Amino acid sequence: xxxxxxxxxxxxxxxxxxxxxxxxxxxxxxxxxxxxxxxxxxxxxxxxxxxxxxxxxxxxxxxxxxxxxxxxxxxxxxxxxxxxxxxxxxxxxxxxxxxxxxxxxxxxxxxxxxxxxxxxxxxxxxxxxxxxxxxxxxx
Numbered sequence: 001x002x003x004x005x006x007x008x009x010x011x012x013x014x015x016x017x018x019x020x021x022x023x024x025x026x027x028x029x030x031x032x033x034x035x036x037x038x039x040x041x042x043x044x045x046x047x048x049x050x051x052x053x054x055x056x057x058x059x060x061x062x063x064x065x066x067x068x069x070x071x072x073x074x075x076x077x078x079x080x081x082x083x084x085x086x087x088x089x090x091x092x093x094x095x096x097x098x099x100x101x102x103x104x105x106x107x108x109x110x111x112x113x114x115x116x117x118x119x120x121x122x123x124x125x126x127x128x129x130x131x132x133x134x135x136x137x138x139x
Contacts, residue, residue, distance in 0.1 A: 003028035004018070004028045004029065004031065006035075009136055012138060013139055014134065014137060015029050015032035015036075015133075016132070016133070016134045017029040017133050017134075019131050020131065022058075022126070022131050023085040023086060025131045026065060026085045026087070026133065027084065027085050029066065029133050029135060030065070030066060030083045030100075031082075031083060033116065034069075034079065034080050036114050036116060037110075037114065037115070037116060038105070038112065038113050039111045039113075040081040041081075042109055042111075043101075043102050044103050045081065045101040045102065046103045047102060047103055048099055048100065049072065049099075049100050050097070050098070050099055050100075051096075051097075051098040051099075052096065053068055054090075054096070056093055058126045058128060059125070059126050061087070061096055062124070062133055062135060063119050063120075063121060067118070070116060070118070070119065077104055077105040078103070079103060079105035079110050080101065081102050082100070083098060083099070083101070085097070085098045086098075114139050117137075117139060118137065119135060120136045120138050123135075
C-alpha cells in the first residue's frame with residue numbers, strides 16, 4: 001500500500017504522506033523525499049545514524065527533520081531508505097529522535113533522480129489528527 005504520493009508544483013516537487021501515527025507520516029515523508037532523489041528500493045541497510053531535532057511547532061519540526069536528512073545526503077552522500085521516528089512534546093518544544101538507515105550513494109545503483117536543494121515552508125501542512133503531511137521541495 002502506498003505511503004506517500006509525489007505532488008508536482010510549478011518549479012518545485014512535493015510529497016503528501018500519511019501513516020497510522022504522525023511519526024509514521026514523518027517516516028514516509030522522508031522515504032518519499034529520497035524516492036525523488038533516487039531508487040529507494042535499491043538501498044541496502046548497511047549503516048545507521050541517529051538524528052535529533054527540536055522545534056517550537058510541529059511544522060518546523062518536519063522541515064528541520066527533512067533538512068537534516070538532506071544535509072546528510074549532501075555532505076556525506078548517505079542515501080537513506082529506512083526511517084524510525086519518535087516525537088514527543090517537551091514543554092514548549094517538540095523533539096524528534098530518529099534512526100535512519102542506508103548506505104553510501106552510488107548513482108549507478110540508486111539512479112539519479114531530481115536534485116533537491118531545500119525543504120520549503122510553502123504550502124507546508126501537518127495534520128496530527130489525520131496523521132498526514134504535505135511539504136514542497138525547492139529543486
